[in-house]
Structures are given as structure tokens and as C-alpha cells.
Amino acid sequence: MNNKLFLFALLTSLTHSNFAHDEPWTASRPDGHAPISVMGDHMHASGEWMVSYRLMSMEMDALLDGSSKVTAVAAAGKYGYNSMMLPKEMSMTMHMVGFMYAVSEKWTLMGMINYLDNDMTMQRPMMEKMESDGIGDFKAIGLYDLARLDHGGRVHLNFGISMPTGSIDEKNSFDQVLGYCMQLGSGTWDFNPAITYLGQTENYSFGAQVGGVIRIGENNQNYTLGNKIETVLWGARNFSDSLSASVKFDYSSQNEISGSDPRIDSRRTGMMDSSSFDAKSKGRDLTTFGLGINYYFQEGQFKGHRLAVEWETPIDQKVNGVQLELDPSWTVGWQYSW
Numbered sequence: 001m002n003n004k005l006f007l008f009a010l011l012t013s014l015t016h017s018n019f020a021h022d023e024p025w026t027a028s029r030p031d032g033h034a035p036i037s038v039m040g041d042h043m044h045a046s047g048e049w050m051v052s053y054r055l056m057s058m059e060m061d062a063l064l065d066g067s068s069k070v071t072a073v074a075a076a077g078k079y080g081y082n083s084m085m086l087p088k089e090m091s092m093t094m095h096m097v098g099f100m101y102a103v104s105e106k107w108t109l110m111g112m113i114n115y116l117d118n119d120m121t122m123q124r125p126m127m128e129k130m131e132s133d134g135i136g137d138f139k140a141i142g143l144y145d146l147a148r149l150d151h152g153g154r155v156h157l158n159f160g161i162s163m164p165t166g167s168i169d170e171k172n173s174f175d176q177v178l179g180y181c182m183q184l185g186s187g188t189w190d191f192n193p194a195i196t197y198l199g200q201t202e203n204y205s206f207g208a209q210v211g212g213v214i215r216i217g218e219n220n221q222n223y224t225l226g227n228k229i230e231t232v233l234w235g236a237r238n239f240s241d242s243l244s245a246s247v248k249f250d251y252s253s254q255n256e257i258s259g260s261d262p263r264i265d266s267r268r269t270g271m272m273d274s275s276s277f278d279a280k281s282k283g284r285d286l287t288t289f290g291l292g293i294n295y296y297f298q299e300g301q302f303k304g305h306r307l308a309v310e311w312e313t314p315i316d317q318k319v320n321g322v323q324l325e326l327d328p329s330w331t332v333g334w335q336y337s338w
């Protein structure tokens with residue numbers, strides 16, 4: 001609760017303070033783009049293109065039961081899992097390639113595809129490492145310019161659709177289907193709506209995005225990943241025409257899975273049950289704090305290129321059921337527009 005009050009106070013003070021600024025909002029400054037982990041934060045001028053690449057790296061270890069750390073033995077006893085089958089560590093690396101194109105002043109189109117690489121180690125010491133990698137779900141997003149406000153503010157709507165191009169059939173070397181968190185896609189068509197507010201003063205910029213993921217129907221294995229809501233608030237200060245630094249708060253909440261994969265259910269028999277196979281041990285509430293740097297090349301042979309890095313740490317997390325705890329993560333990115 002204190003976190004939310006603080007965020008509210010921060011946003012209120014930013015939006016109601018006396019930063020006199022009569023220029024319209026512009027992307028042509030280092031803080032004209034949000035911290036690199038935020039998607040669909042900005043629009044482009046009509047006819048403009050942008051390509052981007054992001055690398056995101058996440059690590060998880062230690063088991064959580066709700067918001068409390070728990071040992072594998074205690075979690076297994078409470079939920080009826082086999083403690084040796086519980087996860088111990090997981091790493092997730094995501095390569096994300098995107099493009100943007102503004103078809104008019106009112107509409108910017110975006111496409112994003114990612115390549116995922118997941119590794120998971122189990123509690124049982126001699127057990128082989130679980131691995132999965134491949135293409136994730138393709139996202140197509142239309143950004144609609146809703147309003148240009150006085151004093152450098154603007155608002156846009158994000159209409160996103162996620163297509164089920166990522167596999168939900170990833171298996172181990174014994175031809176058994178891996179747990180839910182090792183799969184690469186949702187298996188469903190998902191709607192990704194959001195509303196984004198951007199503000200700028202001479203040396204500061206700030207923004208807020210409220211969005212969600214709404215799954216449509218069930219996938220071909222009779223389950224649906226949980227719907228998700230997410231609120232992101234950020235602020236940045238520019239130190240020159242090329243360099244800015246940012247802070248970010250992100251709160252997200254994702255529900256557990258509804259339904260279950262019969263192939264995964266068949267692995268839950270004979271004392272081999274694991275939280276990885278349990279549809280109720282999926283989804284979490286997560287609040288993170290991030291620090292970032294954006295660099296924008298304004299001239300020279302790299303004119304139009306941007307480099308950005310962001311470090312993000314959880315400040316509060318509560319998992320559904322038993323799951324691994326998320327550690328601090330990194331996002332680095334490159335963007336080029338013309």
C-alpha cells in the first residue's frame with residue numbers, strides 16, 4: 001500500500017507542478033523514449049520507420065509460497081509435491097526484434113517477435129537441466145493518437161493482438177511435455193490494450209501506461225494462461241541533447257492458469273508431482289523499481305541511433321501457489337529510426 005501511495009504522490013507532483021513548457025511533445029530527445037523495457041510507449045511522425053532489438057535477461061531462484069520464502073521440503077509437504085521435483089533455479093533470456101511505421105499522424109503500427117531461451121534446474125542434484133528455446137508469440141500493435149495536450153503532453157491508445165506462434169509443445173529428452181513456465185507461447189490469441197500518457201518539460205519527461213493481456217478462448221491443450229494487468233510509471237531527466245537517466249515503477253498482476261494441459265496432468269501421478277505441473281502455481285503480483293540510461297546519437301555517422309540499458313529489481317512479489325522468486329533483471333536495447 002505504501003508503494004501505491006508513493007507512486008500516486010509522485011505522479012501528482014509531476015503532473016501538477018509548475019514546469020512551464022509550451023513546446024509540443026517530441027521524440028527527438030534522449031528521454032523522448034521511455035525506459036527500454038516499456039513497449040509501445042511512443043508514436044512516430046507520419047512516414048517514419050523504426051527498427052529495434054532488445055535483450056532481456058531474467059534469473060529466478062529460491063522458492064516462494066505466496067510472498068514468503070519456503071524450503072522445497074516444506075512446500076512439498078504443504079501442497080503434496082515431490083520436493084526433488086520442485087524447481088531450484090531458472091534463467092530466461094529474450095531476444096526481441098521490433099519495427100514501427102507511422103502510416104499517418106494518427107496511427108503508428110508496430111510488430112514484435114521474440115526468441116526465448118529458458119533453462120531450469122530441479123532440486124534433485126543429478127537431474128538433467130530442462131531446456132527450451134524458440135520463437136515466442138508475434139505481436140501486432142496499432143497505436144492511435146488520442147489527444148495532444150497543452151504543455152507538452154499527449155495520450156495514445158494501444159491496440160495489440162498477440163498471435164499464438166510460440167510453441168506449447170516443448171518436451172524433455174524423454175519426450176515428456178515440460179511444465180507451463182518452460183513453454184514459449186500462450187497458445188491463444190490475446191488482446192493487449194493499453195492507454196499511454198506522455199509529458200515533457202524542458203529537462204524532464206514522464207509517462208504512465210496502464211494496460212493488460214486478455215486471453216481469448218482456450219488453446220488446443222484445453223488451458224488458458226491468466227489474464228494480466230500492468231501499470232507503469234516513469235520519469236526521466238535529460239543531461240544533454242543525447243543523454244538521459246530514468247526511474248520506473250511497474251506493478252503487474254497475472255492470474256493463475258484456467259484449465260490444464262492433459263499431457264502435463266499425466267506427469268503428476270506416482271509421487272512425481274511438481275509445482276511446475278500445477279496450473280494453480282502460475283501467475284504473480286509483482287512490483288518492480290527500475291533505473292535506466294538512454295543515449296541518443298543526434299549527429300555523426302550514428303545519427304538516429306539510440307542505445308539504452310535498464311536495471312530492474314523486484315520490491316514486492318507474491319506468487320500464486322509455489323514458484324521461484326524473480327531476481328533483478330536487465331534489459332539492453334538498440335533502436336534506429338529514419
Ligand SMILES: [Cu+2]
Binds near residue numbers: 042
Ligand atoms: Cu519507435
